[in-house]
Amino acid sequence: xxxxxxxxxxxxxxxxxxxxxxxxxxxxxxxxxxxxxxxxxxxxxxxxxxxxxxxxxxxxxxxxxxxxxxxxxxxxxxxxxxxxxxxxxxxxxxxxxxxxxxxxxxxxxxxxxxxxxxxxxxxxxxxxxxxxxxxxxxxxxxxxxxxxxxxxxxxxxxxxxxxxxxxxxxxxxxxxxxxxxxxxxxxxxxxxxxxxxxxxxxxxxxxxxxxxxxxxxxxxxxxxxxxxxxxxxxxxxxxxxxxxxxxxxxxxxxxxxxxxxxxxxxxxxxxxxxxxxxxxxxxxxxxxxxxxxxxxxxxxxxxxxxxxxxxxxxxxxxxxxxxxxxxxxxxxxxxxxxxxxxxxxxxxxxxxxxxxxxxxxxxxxxxxxxxxxxxxxxxxxxxxxxxxxxxxxxxxxxxxxxxxxxxxxxxxxxxxxxxxxxxxxxxxxxxxxxxxxxxxxxxxxxxxxxxxxxxxxxxxxxxxxxxxxxxxxxxxx
Numbered sequence: 001x002x003x004x005x006x007x008x009x010x011x012x013x014x015x016x017x018x019x020x021x022x023x024x025x026x027x028x029x030x031x032x033x034x035x036x037x038x039x040x041x042x043x044x045x046x047x048x049x050x051x052x053x054x055x056x057x058x059x060x061x062x063x064x065x066x067x068x069x070x071x072x073x074x075x076x077x078x079x080x081x082x083x084x085x086x087x088x089x090x091x092x093x094x095x096x097x098x099x100x101x102x103x104x105x106x107x108x109x110x111x112x113x114x115x116x117x118x119x120x121x122x123x124x125x126x127x128x129x130x131x132x133x134x135x136x137x138x139x140x141x142x143x144x145x146x147x148x149x150x151x152x153x154x155x156x157x158x159x160x161x162x163x164x165x166x167x168x169x170x171x172x173x174x175x176x177x178x179x180x181x182x183x184x185x186x187x188x189x190x191x192x193x194x195x196x197x198x199x200x201x202x203x204x205x206x207x208x209x210x211x212x213x214x215x216x217x218x219x220x221x222x223x224x225x226x227x228x229x230x231x232x233x234x235x236x237x238x239x240x241x242x243x244x245x246x247x248x249x250x251x252x253x254x255x256x257x258x259x260x261x262x263x264x265x266x267x268x269x270x271x272x273x274x275x276x277x278x279x280x281x282x283x284x285x286x287x288x289x290x291x292x293x294x295x296x297x298x299x300x301x302x303x304x305x306x307x308x309x310x311x312x313x314x315x316x317x318x319x320x321x322x323x324x325x326x327x328x329x330x331x332x333x334x335x336x337x338x339x340x341x342x343x344x345x346x347x348x349x350x351x352x353x354x355x356x357x358x359x360x361x362x363x364x365x366x367x368x369x370x371x372x373x374x375x376x377x378x379x380x381x382x383x384x385x386x387x388x389x390x391x392x393x394x395x396x397x398x399x400x401x402x403x404x405x406x407x408x409x410x411x412x413x414x415x416x417x418x419x420x421x422x423x424x425x426x427x428x429x430x431x432x433x434x435x436x437x438x439x440x441x442x443x444x445x446x447x448x449x450x451x452x453x454x455x456x457x458x459x460x461x462x463x464x465x466x467x468x469x470x471x472x473x474x475x476x477x
Contacts, residue, residue, distance in 0.1 A: 003059055006034065006090055007073060010083070014071050017058045022087045022155050031056030034091075036084045039063070039077060061087070081184040085154040089188035095161040096190040099169065102297055103176040103186070103224065104132075105217045106197030106233075109290045110175050112282075113197055115318045116294035118173045123311040124303045129164040132175035134319050134451045136160055139167035142319070144453045151180030157189065171301065179206060182216040194224035195297050197290065199235040214238075228296045230289070245300060247292040253299075258288050262353045263327055271295070271305045278309040283322045283333060284349035320450025322346070325470045329440040330356070332474065334467045336450025338365070338392065340375040343447055347383035356441030357385035361434045363392030363427065363448050364402050366456075373402055377409025380421070384445070386437055387421040390430035392448045393456040399425040427455060431466075432473050446470060 006022075007014040020032030026048035029035055035052035037045035037060060046064045053060070053068050060068045061084075063077040075083055089096070104114045111133045118137070121128040130137045131152070135144040138160055151157065151174070164172055176194075180186050199214060207213040214235050221227045221239045229236040231248035240246070247253040256275065257268040264281040267288045280291050295308045317323050325332040331354070337346040343362060351358055360380050364373040380387040389406045391399045403423045410421045417423065424430035427449075434444050446466055449455070455464040471477045 012073050022091045024084055026052040029055040029057050033057050034059045037062035038080055082187055085184050085187040088155040088158040092158040092162040095165045098165045100171045100192050102173050102193040103191045103220050104195040105176040105220050107200045109197035112290045112318050112321055113293045114173050114175050117297045119315050120294055120298040120308045120311050121171050124307050126171045127169045128171040129169045130173045131160055138163040139169050151177045151185055154185045176220050178216040181219045191224040193300050194221045194227040196229050196236045198233050245296045247296045253292045253296045260353050273305040276309040279313045330438040330442040332444045332470055334446045338448040340379045343379045350443050354443040358443050359386045359434050360384040360445045361388045361430050363390045365393045366395035366397030373405035374409030377406035378413040381410045381413035381415040388424055388430045388434050390424050390427045395456050396458050
């Protein structure tokens with residue numbers, strides 16, 4: 001594609017130069033790239049224009065008065081992010097228009113529902129890719145890039161979708177974060193379906209109010225021709241005037257019966273196609289609702305409800321989300337829970353199917369919200385029988401200081417060190433200690449790291465794979 005073709009929608013007569021890429025990150029610029037200078041909270045992209053030009057940029061898009069020495073398109077600042085999305089989509093040939101795409105949004109359940117829907121589509125013969133918190137799959141299996149976040153910037157999104165098209169995929173499932181929707185990263189994705197799981201207070205430092213948070217996520221539903229909405233979420237029901245299917249109490253897809261077992265969930269549900277039974281090898285009753293959301297979404301994509309219900313039984317789980325490592329002689333579960341609320345939900349979900357004691361390994365990140373450290377210790381004592389407090393990306397902070405705060409919270413809840421909780425700064429040794437404490441019938445929860453593939457310390461960053469480490473310590477591999 002030439003620069004003139006790429007910039008034509010902006011009414012700009014750019015020169016006939018070959019374009020080899022579009023980016024907002026000057027470090028990624030190569031000869032032939034277009035660099036879009038985005039303003040940000042910490043860094044202003046306009047500062048990096050000279051670096052981008054030095055690296056070979058053939059054009060710059062920005063909002064300041066500049067003379068970069070290459071073709072320059074100046075736009076109002078508010079139009080820069082939409083322009084980045086438009087340029088990226090056009091450069092990659094608008095790949096989303098060649099795929100059936102579902103976007104999944106919500107505070108809770110987003111990642112699990114995305115994985116479930118991906119599984120249901122793939123298991124019923126649809127070549128399906130995904131982009132989300134854990135990583136992405138463009139047809140060659142799940143990749144775990146270190147710098148990946150829930151919804152990448154527009155050039156990365158469009159590039160991954162283009163890889164899916166090139167690889168012969170027909171469907172895709174994207175996690176749509178509120179940040180991504182507010183920052184126009186998904187503006188040029190042609191969604192066929194929006195899935196809304198749940199909305200509760202989060203990211204208010206960015207959105208300001210719950211109404212601002214809601215409005216950001218509502219963009220997904222407002223852009224898609226069809227939605228799947230959770231009847232249990234009042235915010236979702238504000239969008240019920242749009243074409244939709246519903247799940248939850250009184251919805252089109254509704255749970256009729258649920259049995260929690262040590263190795264998963266067995267449930268019955270009603271649907272527009274009648275009543276069905278299903279088994280899901282996941283823990284936590286809330287995952288039955290996530291499964292209903294995925295079944296409803298798969299139904300919207302043309303999968304029969306009976307096929308979807310049957311396919312659930314073979315779901316391999318979500319990396320680091322209530323991930324079962326072993327069931328006997330004691331159960332081991334890896335989960336991403338790293339906030340007091342998340343830890344409470346995880347421990348509450350596992351309690352009913354634990355015959356013996358509930359043991360949790362948990363830390364709290366350095367250089368992040370210190371106010372959650374004592375509450376994490378309290379929740380561990382309130383909802384688990386034993387706890388081992390350890391590191392979780394301590395970064396530049398002394399681990400001992402973080403653990404002291406967690407211990408303070410545990411003591412406030414009646415716990416005593418050496419009786420109900422232990423402090424072990426080294427995470428691998430902490431997990432080994434928890435396994436040594438475990439007896440037949442117990443459940444050991446390794447919380448906080450989940451799917452993450454690094455462990456950050458002050459002087460080093462370790463490669464990390466918590467499920468694999470647990471299996472090694474248990475002698476399973």
